[in-house]
Amino acid sequence: DGGITQSPKYLFRKEGQNVTLSCEQNLNHDAMYWYRQDPGQGLRLIYYSQIVNDFQKGDIAEGYSVSREKKESFPLTVTSAQKNPTAFYLCASSRGQLGSGNTIYFGEGSWLTVV
């Protein structure tokens, strides 16, 4: 079945360490996204990519980096510059521009905890 696969489900980061969250989709969607979810807050957009080799900063991009070398893959790196990285991270995709009424498909999420 088509969908979005995120890995790992649980990840622990030590102070000063960079970690990378994987996201793969087989929905043949052009657009992909990374959101962060904290308790009591709505999802916040970190980065998004409209097409391969292109990506744009979202509302909270500081301390994060992404790449989009393949249509299916959109990995997120949480760098040591992100001072409060403990959160639930969600990867998502859509067929096209959301303003056209396209819906967002989400992965199962990854929990990142700083130890």
Added chain:
Amino acid sequence: SQKIEQNSEALNIQEGKTATLTCNYTNYSPAYLQWYRQDPGRGPVFLLLIRENEKEKRKERLKVTFDTTLKQSLFHITASQPADSATYLCALDAGGFKTIFGAGTRLFVKA
């Protein structure tokens, strides 16, 4: 700035009753509004989309209304079941590839 509000308090209802969740927004005129369901520790799942020129949308036991004058959407689950217990997120298009999500309302349906 654009703001979207959902009732932060959990909603507790008895099985068989109708659950009604509210989504209010300010400083924006979205072309459409979406509702998602999220179970604990999992990603949100799309439920319904309603456009600005539609007043009501139905899907099985779900009904969504969209009042652009009041800047409000209501989400109804009729004949609720314990399996409907989850967090429900309201989302508005913010233009292009951006969507604004509410924090969600937690629903508990008691058997």
